Amino acid sequence: MRVLVTGASGRIGKALCGELLKRGDEVVGLTRDPEKAAAAQPQVTWHAWEPTLERPTEAAFEDVDGVVNLLGEKINQRWSDEAKRKIMDSRKVATHNLVGTIEGLATKPKVLVSQSAVGYYGDRGDEVLDESSAPGEGFDASVCVEWEKAAHEVDRAGVRLAIVRTGQVMETEGGILGELLLPFKLGLGGPLAGGKQWVPWIHLSDEVGILIWALDTESVNGVLNGTAPNPVTNKEWSKALGKALGRPAVLPIPGFAVEVKFGREFGKVAQGGQRVLPKRTEELGYAFKFPMIEGALRDLVG
Numbered sequence: 001m002r003v004l005v006t007g008a009s010g011r012i013g014k015a016l017c018g019e020l021l022k023r024g025d026e027v028v029g030l031t032r033d034p035e036k037a038a039a040a041q042p043q044v045t046w047h048a049w050e051p052t053l054e055r056p057t058e059a060a061f062e063d064v065d066g067v068v069n070l071l072g073e074k075i076n077q078r079w080s081d082e083a084k085r086k087i088m089d090s091r092k093v094a095t096h097n098l099v100g101t102i103e104g105l106a107t108k109p110k111v112l113v114s115q116s117a118v119g120y121y122g123d124r125g126d127e128v129l130d131e132s133s134a135p136g137e138g139f140d141a142s143v144c145v146e147w148e149k150a151a152h153e154v155d156r157a158g159v160r161l162a163i164v165r166t167g168q169v170m171e172t173e174g175g176i177l178g179e180l181l182l183p184f185k186l187g188l189g190g191p192l193a194g195g196k197q198w199v200p201w202i203h204l205s206d207e208v209g210i211l212i213w214a215l216d217t218e219s220v221n222g223v224l225n226g227t228a229p230n231p232v233t234n235k236e237w238s239k240a241l242g243k244a245l246g247r248p249a250v251l252p253i254p255g256f257a258v259e260v261k262f263g264r265e266f267g268k269v270a271q272g273g274q275r276v277l278p279k280r281t282e283e284l285g286y287a288f289k290f291p292m293i294e295g296a297l298r299d300l301v302g
């Protein structure tokens, strides 16, 4: 299979490319900086693309069977007006431009697997959410709605579309685990802002697993939650991480600490959460390698 990946140089993208190459697929990556990307991932064939300014070149899509769309400006930063514009445009405009090229191809890929996020649901307290739940409120929800809408433009080209609403990806290089690993290792970790909020987590290996399964499986389409079947509260997550590291995890982290670091708007979002279940993902047949947080964290840091 020949797979084109946007955001291939990112944390999820790198892991995805690695798995695809391991099983013998060819991988084409789109990036703003092909020289840098080629130095880091020489087995990927790179093409330059400025996602918000232009459509990607048709040449990159030659013999491509499937496309995975992952790129996006990072979310965990102060949400200044400029940052918000980048966060929105790198998803909405970039996906629109990507689909624009796909639509014009004489031979189109069979499938587009397009990333979204559980931010779609907003902060929903203890409400149990699945793929059929309505979108929530706030900037992150509106970004996901626009991101998914742009991906749906591929429907008129007759290309199969799967949208993965990804939760907090557990990996040691970034995200909530990467950020908090050091303080927890030092015994300085604990529940954030009371710890009652839900963490819709997923092991990186299952995130990549779902993307590849959606690429491969012709019967898979529509929205799939990319979250483990057993979400936990932040308090349970902290306890599980402390246990995996053999360190106490009892020092509470006050909510204002996140607001000092990331500003009020993203700081509030980071203190919220969603109790998300991967209902369709499981119904359609994906089997999670890491369904429980204890096993996932043991695998990653134990």
Ligand SMILES: NC(=O)c1ccc[n+]([C@@H]2O[C@H](COP(=O)([O-])OP(=O)(O)OC[C@H]3O[C@@H](n4cnc5c(N)ncnc54)[C@H](OP(=O)(O)O)[C@@H]3O)[C@@H](O)[C@H]2O)c1
Residues within 6 Å of the ligand: 007, 008, 009, 010, 011, 012, 013, 030, 031, 032, 033, 037, 051, 052, 070, 071, 072, 073, 074, 075, 086, 090, 115, 116, 117, 118, 166, 167, 168, 169, 170, 175
């Ligand atoms: N990691 C998570 O926990 C998580 C959870 C839910 C959803 N997601 C979403 O999944 C996608 C991939 O996540 P990730 O953690 O792998 O992200 P990442 O490591 O930050 O990589 C994203 C890639 O997108 C490109 N990019 C970044 N900023 C951009 C901008 N302003 N304009 C255009 N391109 C830009 C970069 O590629 P080049 O520099 O090569 O152009 C970068 O390598 C993102 O859209 C993210 O929001 C991630």
